[in-house]
Amino acid sequence: MTELALPPALIMVLGAFFIPAENGRGRKRLLLGLPLATLVLVWLVPEGASLRLPFLGVELNPVHATAEGRLFATIFAIMAFAGGLYALPRASRRELVAAYVYAGSAIGVTFAGDLITLFIFWELMAVGSTAVIIAADTEAARRAAFRYLLVHLLGGVLLMAGIIGHWVSSGSLAVEAMRPESFATALILIGLLVNAGAPPFSAWIADAYPEASPSGSVFLSAFTTKTAVFALLVMFPGTELLIWVGLYMVFYGILYALLENDMRRILAYSIVNQVGFMVCAIGIGTELALNGAAAHAFAHIIYKALLLMSAGGVLLMTGKRKCTDLGGLFQTMPRTAMHGIIGALAISAFPFTSGFVTKSLETAAASHEGLLVVWLLLLAASAGVFLHAGIKFPWFVFFQKDSGLRPPEPPVEMRRAMALFSFLCIAIGLFPAPLYAILPHPVDYQPYTVEHVVSQLQLLLFAGFAFFVLLGQMKRTLTISLDFDWFYRRFLRELGGEFAVRTAAARQRLEDRAYARARRFVANLYAHHGPHGILARTWPTGSMVLWVALMLGCTLLLYVL
């Protein structure tokens, strides 16, 4: 059955440009209405719908409804709704437009039926997200946005090259499962992995996201990396390499977050950690594992946004973002603290939260496949999540020493957005069935066995015990940690500086030589044509007559001959 359908992405991408014209109530209606309308359309588009658009000799298919796409589009729309609510009191117009274009294009990717459409929305996301960072309107944000854009343009170039190569060699532009065996498909994989925050390009997440405004970083945390998870899930399921890439990301996130002092950078590193779980599950590639990756992405977007909303509320009310400056805030911000703690429990997969019912699909998939080492590492990483995000974030921000700060709660819209996501964290944890029902594959999994709950509680409680026992070792310092971005922020810059110094010297020499030559030329000219030069002298009339006679004589002679 083929029906004509409207791309759900367009509602938000185009609707975004009406936001600046509206103020007050109208803007609120638009910010909340656009995501809801998108959500409705996402579910109204019939399976098998298509919209064929001829474009440069190929046929684009921007409305391709799949179970995976619908799942991701649903959570993206929910996220845009809560993000819009959170952004309502403070965000600038520029940020709102950029964020809605960004969110809309993420939805566009999930409905892309061909690689060209996917690429167009992919790049639109890069532009939108860069604009969200710039909208923070600080010098640091502008610089971070530029570095962010460079990484994503590189990823985009790799992806485009891969898509063209794949098209030329296979003649297919369909978004479908492929193997990274040819050069072209390997390039596509690398292009997707750049957006997922895979090594070596993981640093951009912790570099750029924390520079955005409080609401900006909430938007940013949701779309780019999870769109990459979606694309990997659809195009590279069961690619074994991804298991190891994912495990690297999981531990990278934990270790860097443990070293970090900036609360929003801790949460940014933890995005890499969480996406690592999903990438690893995609690498395992069984139906259970893919369900796990999709469900985990769904739950992750909610609790990660919740954590960043809580951190953003703290930043907005205190103007501080370093753990060394914060502490004791639970006394005057009890709601923000409570929402932060709910998010922290959910990310740690505490029983009765959304993390518990989704992440355990992934670990179960590892054990079903008999991957002992992977299972043990994922288990250790689950404990590590509690360590670096589950306790570290709420402890250092809301508890630890009393910093003496007594900020009030953030504005009511922000609190409502947090309440909505806290509710979802717990509701999904208590009633996972509706989420399981929309996963790409049928689910035959029971998260709530007494044994599972007890073992998870033991794992987390003793991880928490380790945190408090080793608290002295984790004293926050005023430091950052070097990462791969050192190569392009320092090494290449120094190299560039050195190059500039050397080439400046060479240029100086060339210039000197050219000047000397020019001076010599001018001196010669002066010698011959100057007031005392041989050609400028006054000549007697007689000598001219003599020369003319001589020349006429020569002509005559030549003529006669």
Place this chain on the structure above:
Amino acid sequence: MNERPHWLYRPENRPKLWALLVLIMVLALSASLVIHPHAHFPGSGFALDASFGFYAWYGFVTCAAMVAVAKILGIFLKRPDTYYDD
């Protein structure tokens, strides 16, 4: 400010908080006496996960190890947070 510090910050309450944490941990651990976890990898020779308190010590040891590794990495990677500022 001459208000009395919140009860969480009063030094006399610290031992109570630790005792509470230990009590919860003991409770979670004692549940394993009744419920025996099953092995996830039957037939592979690995049965550690079915032993008493596996998840508890594994969580503690791996977390301690991660903190230690982070500490060592920090020696090489940590820089003042003004490092990239010009």
